[in-house]
Amino acid sequence: MRFGYHVKLAGSPVSAIKGGEEAGCDTIQMFPGSPRQWGTPKASDEDARAFREAKAEAGIDPVIIHSIYLVNIASPSDQVFGRSVSSLVSALGKADKLGANAVVTHIGNHKGEGERSGLERIAAAVNSCLERSPGESMLLLETTAGAGTSIGGRFEQFGEVFDISGAPDRLGICLDTCHVYAAGYDISTPGGVDAALEELDKFIGLDRIKLLHLNDSKAECGSHTDRHEHIGQGMIGMEAFRYIVNHEALVELPAIIELAHGGSNPDDIGLLRSLVDG
Ligand SMILES: [Zn+2]
Numbered sequence: 560m561r562f563g564y565h566v567k568l569a570g571s572p573v574s575a576i577k578g579g580e581e582a583g584c585d586t587i588q589m590f591p592g593s594p595r596q597w598g599t600p601k602a603s604d605e606d607a608r609a610f611r612e613a614k615a616e617a618g619i620d621p622v623i624i625h626s627i628y629l630v631n632i633a634s635p636s637d638q639v640f641g642r643s644v645s646s647l648v649s650a651l652g653k654a655d656k657l658g659a660n661a662v663v664t665h666i667g668n669h670k671g672e673g674e675r676s677g678l679e680r681i682a683a684a685v686n687s688c689l690e691r692s693p694g695e696s697m698l699l700l701e702t703t704a705g706a707g708t709s710i711g712g713r714f715e716q717f718g719e720v721f722d723i724s725g726a727p728d729r730l731g732i733c734l735d736t737c738h739v740y741a742a743g744y745d746i747s748t749p750g751g752v753d754a755a756l757e758e759l760d761k762f763i764g765l766d767r768i769k770l771l772h773l774n775d776s777k778a779e780c781g782s783h784t785d786r787h788e789h790i791g792q793g794m795i796g797m798e799a800f801r802y803i804v805n806h807e808a809l810v811e812l813p814a815i816i817e818l819a820h821g822g823s824n825p826d827d828i829g830l831l832r833s834l835v836d837g
């Protein structure tokens with residue numbers, strides 16, 4: 560398993576590679592620009608050259624782009640929906656230009672319009688994004704804690720999105736351990752991990768998992784509350800992470816830790832590496 564952090568951008572895209580290298584990452588995740596503003600800053604040819612060169616030199620692979628917080632592809636508002644799709648299209652374009660492998664996005668919420676309508680919106684957004692992005696980068700939908708009217712807390716919802724959209728090859732999912740646990744899948748034991756993966760396999764297919772977000776959870780299972788905790792210090796616990804990082808269905812995946820790192824923070828990557836057998 561390759562481990563990395565979500566790293567901050569400090570100016571040009573290459574700063575993310577430098578930050579990842581300093582933090583000892585094998586892989587990184589970054590925003591395409593400011594996560595609270597619509598509009599993706601374009602990468603120049605020079606940015607792309609510098610990024611690809613630094614990435615190869617540092618051996619950081621894959622690079623994942625995390626969509627901005629404003630994206631809501633389940634939104635009943637045509638304006639928000641349209642902006643969200645455009646934002647993902649520009650993030651996918653940026654990923655292709657920089658040599659990043661995928662764009663991961665939260666799905667959003669249906670705001671009371673009903674789950675079915677939300678799922679149809681998401682499927683339409685997926686198809687529109689991929690049609691408008693002729694490159695190779697994948698679009699990954701992230702599992703959520705399932706709070707309120709948000710979609711993505713149940714694996715069957717992803718199954719429906721795959722069915723309605725026709726399951727394009729470049730569509731995958733990102734499994735976030737904290738979100739899945741908060742959504743109600745008790746993955747704090749090996750048996751619980753296996754049960755959740757079996758459920759996921761039934762509705763989506765294990766081969767569609769392209770990325771892991773490894774975060775422990777401050778909040779209880781089924782609380783629908785998204786509060787990340789350092790590895791082994793939360794409700795999921797060390798033994799579950801030991802099982803996850805050695806699980807044959809997951810071991811080839813990149814894993815991003817979405818926690819504060821550096822300074823006085825715990826060395827989550829070092830800890831996870833120490834849990835890997837052999
Ligand atoms: Zn996540």
Ligand SMILES: [Zn+2]
Nearest residue numbers: 737738785787
């Ligand atoms: Zn989260």
